[in-house]
Amino acid sequence: MNDERTQWLQRQPQTELAKKLGIFAWIFSAIVMILVVGMRELRLPMPFGISTDLLPPFHALLNTLVSILLVASLVAIKLGKISLHRALILRAVILSVIFLLSYVVYHITTDPTRFGGTGTIRTVYFILLITHIVAAAVSLPFILFTFIAAWTNQFDKHRKLARWVFPLWLYVAVTGPVCYWMLKPYY
Numbered sequence: 001m002n003d004e005r006t007q008w009l010q011r012q013p014q015t016e017l018a019k020k021l022g023i024f025a026w027i028f029s030a031i032v033m034i035l036v037v038g039m040r041e042l043r044l045p046m047p048f049g050i051s052t053d054l055l056p057p058f059h060a061l062l063n064t065l066v067s068i069l070l071v072a073s074l075v076a077i078k079l080g081k082i083s084l085h086r087a088l089i090l091r092a093v094i095l096s097v098i099f100l101l102s103y104v105v106y107h108i109t110t111d112p113t114r115f116g117g118t119g120t121i122r123t124v125y126f127i128l129l130i131t132h133i134v135a136a137a138v139s140l141p142f143i144l145f146t147f148i149a150a151w152t153n154q155f156d157k158h159r160k161l162a163r164w165v166f167p168l169w170l171y172v173a174v175t176g177p178v179c180y181w182m183l184k185p186y187y
Helices: 003-007 017-038 055-078 082-109 120-151 155-186
Strands: none
Touching: 003 082, 017 082, 017 120, 055 082, 055 155, 082 120, 120 155
């Protein structure tokens, strides 16, 4: 075991902080779910001259960057580079929060774009979209709990969660841009 890993694993768990952050994670997740469900019905006008046209490709870019950061963080942790892993994951979380905020703004200010493809490609698109949406909804609180477990030095809990949360988060981050590119001709 390398020195950096040993130093991290010797840190004392911060269970009280984890409890407080866990409450925040549930509240944040609930607010996001309410916004995502509500954005289907709510439409707010953008101020004159402001366009949201660049937001869908921006969202795809953010998700692509999150995908890259997630894979790089996995490589870093496998190499025992804990500080690098933490830095990469923190950036992935920040980009994901920026994505969420921007995504909600886009969808409460813009009418939805309908997929115009037919046949097999339509089926593939909707399978990807539905699994993407479900995985995103399910994974959000668990991404936060996995992050909190690491942040509060609960490394066993972090590893147990990360084993299944990581692939789910990566799936969401990869399928988001794929869905965007499939929908792009219809914007």
